[in-house]
Amino acid sequence: MDYNQLVRENIKALKPYSSARDEYKDLAEIKLDANENPYDSGFNRYPDPYQNKLKEAISNIKSVNKNQLFIGNGSDEAIDLLFRAFCEPGVDNVIALSPSYGMYAVSAAINNVELKEVALDEEFNLNRSMLAAAITPKTKLIFICSPNNPSGNNIPKEDIEWLSQQFDGLIVIDEAYIDFSDETSFTETLSGYPQLIVLQTLSKAYSLAGLRIGMLFANEAIVEILNKIKPPYNINEASQQIALNALTNKQSINEQIRLIKEERKKLITELSKYPSVLKVYPSSANFILVKFEKSQELFEALKEEGIIVRNRSSQAGCANCLRITIGKPEENQQLIQAIKTFYQS
Ligand SMILES: *Cc1c(COP(=O)(O)O)cnc(C)c1O
Secondary structure: OOHHHOOOHHHHOOOOOOOHHHHOOOOOOOOOOOOOOOOOOOOOOOOOOOOHHHHHHHHHHHOOOHHHEEEEOOHHHHHHHHHHHHOOOOOOEEEEEEOOOOHHHHHHHHOOOEEEEEEOOOOOOOOHHHHHHHOOOOEEEEEEEOOOOOOOOOOOHHHHHHHHHHOOOEEEEEOOOHHHOOOOOHHHHHHHOOOEEEEEEOOOOOOOHHHOOEEEEEOHHHHHHHHHHOOOOOOOHHHHHHHHHHHOOHHHHHHHHHHHHHHHHHHHHHHOOOOOEEEEOOOOOOEEEEEEOOHHHHHHHHHHOOOOOEEOOOOOOOOOEEEEEOOOHHHHHHHHHHHHHHHHO
8 A cells, every 4th residue: 555645745745843752761870951941740751652561561461563553532532633634625534434523524514525425324334335436536535433333333344344345544443432332443453454544542441531542553554653643742641651550550441331331221121111212322432322202302401401412413324313421320310300300200
């Protein structure tokens, strides 16, 4: 695969900023090269620009070569950098499915890149012929969110294999919720698909949304391009340290994931009993999309009870739908009770 055909001309020509830490990587006794304050505050030194220790830990857990890993200040930064690296403003376009995660459209708009939306069907499955019809010679990226936010379903692997045969650009699989799914990650097949980019995050299953750590897995040539254009110190030292510590404690995360999946199942079973619940969509994520009678009034009533869910009614194919994140068992119980009370009154 010739990535040079995809990269913007100005990025190909870019001479990246070279930081003090780029130019001298070894451990020096006396560091007088970066205009830092010499007195130790715990954070007086600039962080590792390439997050080597954190990448080692992640590459072990995910069984992906360290060179195939890029870390962003949240996946949102990685999404934005993909636009900046590959999409010529006003010329190129990208494709996303609809409904899906809102940041693809926002990043496209910020970068003045056309976003073509391809509607999923009423069960949120991919319509292959509509997707194929949307691809043009100027399509650089196709975003597939799986499990999809806000619908919660996986996009089948066969669809993505099919897509890779129709399309010469980059396919971005956003796996923010993969840890809650029984499907395996596309990181396992990276080497077989040079056009594949997989996004994951520590924000959901790993319980670290506040740290802003997003992971991008791809061919190392793509990672090199992103390294060239990222802000030099995009992951701060505190985040690198805390993330590294958290990753050594995978066991308690696994236990939380198990509990959340169990609660998801209970919530689906419980909500499916009520006649005013028109549809509970199957979910492979840590949320469920539910179509309610009087959804707007229910949303307001829950808010009155101090329970906030996400109203997704205005999104394509989501009329009267609320997206409910799976909480702790007692929180889910309170939610059920509040819904019951609303429909009884
Ligand atoms: C929550 C979410 C993300 C997370 O992004 P971060 O910036 O890493 O917090 C990415 N993609 C999707 C689809 C999400 O729902």
